[in-house]
Amino acid sequence: MAITFSASLKTKTPSKKKLKLWLNAIALSEEKKIKNLAYNFCSDEELLQINQDFLKHNTYTDIITFEALNVWLKMPKNLISHLKKSY
Numbered sequence: 001m002a003i004t005f006s007a008s009l010k011t012k013t014p015s016k017k018k019l020k021l022w023l024n025a026i027a028l029s030e031e032k033k034i035k036n037l038a039y040n041f042c043s044d045e046e047l048l049q050i051n052q053d054f055l056k057h058n059t060y061t062d063i064i065t066f067e068a069l070n071v072w073l074k075m076p077k078n079l080i081s082h083l084k085k086s087y
Helices: 016-029 044-055 077-086
Strands: 002-007 036-041
Touching (some): 002 016
């Protein structure tokens, strides 16, 4: 199980330990296990840019998700590079 966090902006982010405990508690309450989960805390502008570049949506959003099966197989190489730099 891997829950990872990164932040590309300089702001206070929640406690990683508390977030992991909370996320695992939610999964357990649903009788599920978290295999891989990655959070990237970023600015609204960066999130908009990712939304435009990779999902072709020209709107602000609070969250972007990618299907687990398709993430590394179909994700554009420049997004993979961007995400790896965050870790």
